[in-house]
Amino acid sequence: SGARVRRARNRKLPQYLERGVDVKFSDVAGLGKIREELEEIVKFFTHGEMYRRRGVKIPGGILLCGPPGVGKTLLAKAVAGEAGVNFFSISASQFVEIYVGVGASRVRALYQEARENAPSVVFIDELDAVGRERGLIKGSGGQERDATLNQLLVCLDGFEGKGEVITIASTNRPDILDPALVRPGRFDRKIYIPKPGLIGRIEILKVHARKKPMAPDVDYMAVASMTDGMVGAELANIVEVAAINMMRDTRIEITTDDLLQAAQIEERGMLDRKERSPEMWKQVAINEAAMAVVAVNFPDLRNIEFLTIAPRAGRELGYVRMKMDHVKFKEGMLSRQSLLDHITVQLAPRAADELWYGEHQLSTIWAETADNARSAARSFVLGGLSDKHYGLSDFWVADRINDIDSEALHILHMCYDRAKEILHQNRNLMDAVVDILVEKKSLTKERFFKLVELHGSIQPMPPSV
Ligand code: ADP
DSSP states (O other): OHHHHHHHHHSOOOSSBOTTOOOOGGGSOSOTTHHHHHHHHHHHHHTHHHHHHTTOOOOSEEEEEOOTTSSHHHHHHHHHHHHTOEEEEEEGGGTOOSSTTHHHHHHHHHHHHHHHTOSEEEEEETTHHHHBOTTSSOSHHHHHHHHHHHHHHHHHHHTTTTOSEEEEEEESOGGGBOGGGGSTTSEEEEEEOOOOOHHHHHHHHHHHHTTSOBOTTOOHHHHHHTTTTOOHHHHHHHHHHHHHHHHHTTOSSBOHHHHHHHHHHHHHHHHHHHSOOHHHHHHHHHHHHHHHHHHTTSTTTOOEEEEEOSOOTTSOSSEEEEOOOHHHHHTTOSOHHHHHHHHHHHHHHHHHHHHHHOGGGOOSTTHHHHHHHHHHHHHHHHTTOSTTOOOGGGGGSHHHHHHHHHHHHHHHHHHHHHHHHHHHHTHHHHHHHHHHHHHHSEEEHHHHHHHHHHHOOOOOOOOOO
16 A cells, blocks of 8 residues: 555646536526537536447537637536536647647647546637647748647547547637548537627626625616627626625625626727727737736746737737746746746736826726736735745634735735836837837737847846745
């Protein structure tokens, strides 16, 4: 038994497993007929033997197609949750690496983990990032991607019809996928998830309202009527913003008015994304450039892959793709310093806004990243990483919560000052990156690092907490 214990200890923790996935179909609203199709997939897990005996083919892969924010990820989780199986997930953009072989080996590792922990659902987000028709991308990047895609095909074939590991992938562009991916036995089932209609929007609002203190007379119909074209992610946002509204006024119930106001804010956001004025483009560019310019100073965060300010429906304003090790990050394996660096990067947009537009003209485009920073700072303190050595147990002691918050605030201030300092020292670099972003809307890794070489300044010393 000593050997067994040792073996158990040596076994690596699965990297791609998402723990505690507890989503049920009842959490996904407005699906109509799609729900039946997905219930059938659950049955492949729960009644696999029956299907096999009757000679029914169990699919290897299911493709969920539809625009961002309609609930594709949520659905994949619900399938795993309803079937009571493990959920493994990766975003295909994480497969696409510069170094030859890395993408393919990640695919192998992902499927090996899924098999070892079967039955399981493997979820691949943004399949088109790796699944574009082969040969379309020239040069060595293309070759690497092809190797990754080939490996994925091999893994899919390994499970065909077995029903222990079912792959669910999401994409907004099923039309550009490599034909080999959609051959029988691979992603041979396509399920389209459209934007919700009026009734769908009412149902989605209600699902999110379940966990909130809603006034009994809330008029969901009114809110659904004025949110034409919005997807689940946006509707979920509206309920969150409405709750903030309520709390700001120290009321105890969310009213129709709160929801309508929140819907207006979301709507304006949508318009901003669609029709940006030149000033708005510049502001978004400053926001994104700031994160990249600050991140490049930090060892664990400097792997910037791509910058863009092109709007991505329903999501962020722009986005900086950093090759930060998300798995390490989620599992809490980043060093203390890297966590502080991470907080600093998340505060960079706020600091840039202050530097470029001044205290009195702050916008709110950094709200999301500032929020990330706040919660990271809190976790930092609760994780016992600050000098004051608070721990999780302190969280339950009422008069400690203030201490924890003020310590978190202290960390936020420190990281904020550091972000500002880095940006200040790198004004030339910022200007160069912003100019190109505004003009071209995106910036490759090569181009970005060329600018860093030309305009970047020396890295300032990290502060100590
Ligand atoms: P996608 O994968 O299609 O981009 P997600 O599944 O990530 O979209 O959706 C983001 C969030 O939006 C979900 O976590 C959920 O809170 C909300 N959401 C989206 N669609 C629905 C839906 N049909 N019912 C309930 N909530 C939804």
